[in-house]
Amino acid sequence: MGKRVMLMQGNEACVEGAIAAGMRFYAGYPITPSTEIAELSAEKLPKVGGKFIQMEDEIASMGAVIGASLAGLKAMTATSGPGFSLKQENIGFACLTEVPCVIVNVQRGGPSTGLPTLPAQGDVMQARWGTHGDHPIIVISPSSVREVFDMTIKAFNLSEKYRVPCILLMDEVVAHMREKVELPEELNIEIINRKKPKASLPDYKPYKDYDGDGIPPMAAFGDGTPFHVTGLIHDETGFPSTDPKVTENLLNRLMNKIYNNLDDIIEYETVDTADANTVIVTFGSTARSVLRAVKLLRQEGFKVGMLRLKTIWPFPHKAINELTQTATKNLIVAEMNYGQLIETVKASADGVFKVYGLNKYNGELITPQEVIDKVREVAVNA
Amino acid sequence: MDERIEIRLSGSGGQGLILAGIILAEAAILDGKNAVQTQSYGPEARGGASRSEVIISNESIDYPKVSKSDILLALTEEAMLKYKNGLKENGLLILDSSIEKPDGPYKILSVPILKTAQEKVGKSIVANIVALGTLISATKIVSKEAIEKAVLDRVPKGTEELNKKALYEGYKLVS
Known part of the structure; x- marks a missing residue:
């Protein structure tokens, strides 16, 4: 047994992944079921020369993360539904000002303070549209402890590469469970850092698309190239503008830097979809119940498969489109x-498939038996 | 696929059953198996019936929760009453001997876990480790070498001998 094989909790894997990715700043306001992320960041960050701050509230935590990132550090915060709501305005600020940062939302039952200790996946839409205005955002969702580690790194990498907030959408089950993990050697982990301006430009424009990829190089405060940052619509210099052309160009660039790179960003997994009549679309810990159900149903001869979305937003329309090339007739979300996700799946399916929902919102994980029952029900009705 | 063994450890909050679950899962990993550990959060973890669940398998573990356990350990009557219906037919129920045996389709092993910790080992707080010893002696779900290493890796420094004794007294409760 190698020394990197161990029993690890999901929240712990998040912190390990974040530090491996280069996180050196964490600000947060501890909230169940994400608390261990704050606790372990407080313990581990000082050991690698990083800083941990417990802030006065959720809003300030998000503000501190943005500030730290502008000063050049990779920064993260973790929260749950109620705190995620409070952070939304500042998340929008980070979207518009293109400040890389990672926000972990360990989902619990809602609305409001809801079910603090119990799992849910009720923030799918809040993760996409929680902050106001048109904005790009990347949301990814892990199903296992090892994947929490990998996806936390991916969240930092995507956030740094595209200068966009990245949300790691976990749930209580995957956050609190402990399971066997084998972590990769640090040398084998791909780390992406934000682009910096090539030299110390006297005329550095912080929002100029120098490279034609829609992603302006980002100087750090303290590098000697101070610049203006505002939540107002701004031109290449970073100063406010109400010019319609400037406004349109900025919003187009913000969207295009994400939507022109969907193949780089989006990840999903398919299991037994090639000959499947019914495919279950799912994500997060629910996928583990679905996987078991698929195995059991296959033993009985049911042609059933799973599409697991690792990337939730931008929505992987390609994954749904690929199913049109198979025998699939029914989708169960x-x-x-x-x-929540079902509405987007329906829009993506555009009438090609019959789309059914399997929903549970009582604070318990969907069980394999419930998936099996739903597949049988759909098979009878189809 | 049905290689998986599901174990539920139950008692009252504060009896160390969550730690026992973690140690059991770590022992399984030392034996080269896969393991998942989950637990109850919320008010019941601070008193009342609390539980820790472990799934051990030679294959990868998909669904991480216990549905029907193969083994139930209960250190209090409240926990036994709450979780006995989640035990498989002919599943193994390991009970502290202070608890009255329930009727039901279970294999019951009634042993003085709490008394052994208190009187033979001399500390009631090691009841969780005595219970692990009994559980492993009765079921062989992990090796004795693995459980001993897992216990010693997890317990506070200076308590190694105490916990080792607790483990062995637990073994001896099953002949």
């Missing part, structure tokens, strides 16, 4: 909420 399994999620621990009243039905």
Whole structure:
């Protein structure tokens, strides 16, 4: 047994992944079921020369993370539904000002303070549209402890590469469970750092698309190239503008830097979809129940498969489109909420598939038996 | 696929059953198996019936929760009453001997875990480790070498001998 094989909790894997990715700043306001992320960041960050601050509230935590990132550090915060709501305005600020940062949302039952210790997947839409205005955002969702580690690194990498906030959308099950993990050697981990301006430019424009990829190089405060940052619509210099052309160009660039790179950003997994009549679309810990159900149903001869979305936003339309090339007739969207992702799946399916929901919102993980029952029900009705 | 063994450790909050679950899962990993550990959060973890669950398998573990356990350990009557219906038919129920045996389709092993910790080992707080010794002696779900190493890796410095004794007294409760 190598020394990197161990029993590890999901929240712990998040901190390990963050530090491996280069996180050197954490600000947060501890909230169940994400608390261990703050606790372990407080313990581990000082040992690698990083800083941990417990802030006075959720809003200030998000502000501190943005400030730290502008000063050049990779920064993260972790929260749950109620705190995620409070952070939304500042998340929008980070979207518009293109400040890389990672926000972990360990989902619990809602609305409001809801079910603090119990799992849910009710923040799918809040993760996409929680902050106001048109904005790009990347949301990814892990299903295992090892994947929490990998996806935390990916969250930092995408955030740094595209200068966009990245949300790691976890749930209580994957955050609190402990399981066997084998962590990769640090040398084998790909780390992406934000682009810096090539030299110390006297005329550095912080929002100029120097490279034509829609991603301006980012100087750090303290590098000697001070610049203006505002939540107002701004031109290449970073100063406010109400010019329609400037406004349109900025919003187009913010969207295009993400939507022109979907193949680089989006990840999903398919299991047994090639000959499947029914495919269950799912994500997060629910996928583990679905996987078991698929195995059991296959033993009985059911042609059933799973599409697991690792990237939730931008939505992987390509994954749904690929199913049109198979025998698939029915999609079941399994999620621990009243039905959120299903609306986007329906829009993506555009009438090609019949789309059914398997929803649970009582604070318990969907069980394999419930998935099996739903597949049988769909098979009878189809 | 049905290689998986599901174990539920139950008692009252503060009896160290969550730690026992973690140690059991770590022992399984030392034996080269896969393991998942989950636990109850919330008010019951601070008193009342609390539980820690471990799944051990030679294969990868998909669904991480216990549905019907193969083994239930209960250190209090409240926990036994709350979780006995989640035990498989002919599943193994390991009970502290202070608890009255329930009727039901279970294999019951009634042993003085709490008394052994208190009187033979001399500390009631090691009841969780005595219980692990009993559980492993009765089921062989992990090796004795692995559980001993896992216990010693997890317990506070200076308590190694105490915990080792607790483990062995636990073994001896099953002949």
